[in-house]
Amino acid sequence: MCKYLDNSGFGPLIGGEGSDYSPSWYATNQFMLEVIFHEKMKRYECLTRNSSLASAIYVPYYAGLDFRRHLRRRKVAARDAAGKELVKWLKKQPQWKDMSGRDHFLVTGRISRDFRRNFDNKSGWGTNFMLLPESLNLTFLTIERSLTSHNEFAIPYPTYFHPTSTSEILRWQDKIRLTNRTILFTFAGAQRPIRNQNGLVRTEVIKQCKSSSNTCRFLDCDVKANSCDDPISLMKLFESSVFCLQPPGDSLTRRSVFDSILAGCIPVFFNQGSAYKQYTWHIPKNSSEYSVYIPVKELRTGGKNKIEEILRGIPNERVVGMRENVIRLIPKIVYSKPNRNKPDGEILEDAFDVAVKGVVKGIEGIRRKEFKTE
Known part of the structure; x- marks a missing residue:
């Protein structure tokens, strides 16, 4: 998987100079969403390190890559270990106490089923990460949600196109129209x-x-x-x-x-x-x-x-x-590449932006309902 970590999780560049697939096309692996989201979050213009000001708290844990690492292990304890360690650590943080984690969210680059092994099942597929008591308070963004879950929201799989500007998207749209x-x-x-x-x-x-x-x-x-x-x-x-x-x-x-x-x-x-x-x-x-x-x-x-x-x-x-x-x-279904030279005033709302807005809106709803805040 190492080559797919290149270019902020987009993977190796594809296409050559003058190609229709240049310069913002990459051989992106479908399971790299955790890395891509984290890299974009680091550059997010609304990011704050002051948790008292935060609408939502992002947890940069790579559940899917950890799952892949332990995919073939027969002992479920080894598969479950990192998830249990994470929630144990989260519960000790001061940010957890205000809403018991209901204002925390994380991204999984694999389908929900990979993290929903029943506790009684000692030989089944995947981990039990999403079924941990603490995890039931978290918001999960995943490439495929469980249709019966209240705290999961599906967001697009990564594609090969990661534009840096609106004009790049418009050029591509014009091309495929013709x-x-x-x-x-x-x-x-x-x-x-x-x-x-x-x-x-x-x-x-x-x-x-x-x-x-x-x-x-x-x-x-x-x-x-x-x-x-x-x-x-x-x-x-x-x-x-x-x-x-x-x-x-x-x-x-x-x-x-x-x-x-x-x-x-x-x-x-x-x-x-x-x-x-x-x-x-x-x-x-x-x-x-x-x-x-x-x-x-x-x-x-x-x-x-x-x-x-x-x-x-x-x-x-x-x-x-x-x-x-x-x-x-x-x-709204592509994950754009952060562009430090973006023209003034240009707004490029991509899959990442739509997802973060959805998370913030959902957590604000929980806060109003359960904590009676204005």
Whole structure:
């Protein structure tokens, strides 16, 4: 993972001089959100070291990277140790006492399930960090939340684009508006074991994409010689596609959702929990204006080319409008690079800014409700 820590967690630069993917494109790993958020927080203009003035208190703990370090350890005590040590330390700090941690928040660069192993389960997956009594008072920002949790909020996976200015974003938006899209729909991903509905849905999506070979491009990430790990090849595929299929995989959400939005490719969902019930701060509620939703029942009972039939049936003027709405989402789903030479008065509100505002608003609500402050 070491190379992905370069450039404030953005990873190695990609593209060369004169490339469309220069100079703000990086081979960013999808699990680097903790590092990226921390680096941006260090430069945040509203940061204060005086906790008595703070609306919220950020805890720079890399829960996801610690999880990865102990991923294969059979002894759960080793996996759980750092999280327990953290909350033990936090409870001793004077900042904890005012609200018992309810004004504290932290970021996890992995999905919620990785930190929700039941205390009675001594051989299961992940750690118990989010289930610790103290953790129930914290606010968690994560790339995928538990839909039943009260203190978790999903924020976008990192993409490859980390602009330094609004003008950079505008240039990219102009470019993908004019891109010639020759493929009706695309799926980039790997097969999953058919253990549950997620595996069944993905299998059906791949089958239908293959049966629509003239209109669908399937990029098989199970094949060694594939382009799934090549950011430029992947982006070019999405840029040439009208729709990008986003079935669940190991979990409900995918980083690919945000890569496709970045490419101006309209996402197609098969589960409400893949985006609509996740990223409520970053994507609008009017889901039909920027995406397509195909219920699982309709997918599995509608014939071998049901996806193609549905997508072909969408009028062109509606497709154009949906793509424009997707392109408008880009500023709020990318994590920009801090720019010390930003033009005076320029406001670049990115995924980070939206997330921090959401946290502060939520904590202010808790403070008013539970502590009766004006």
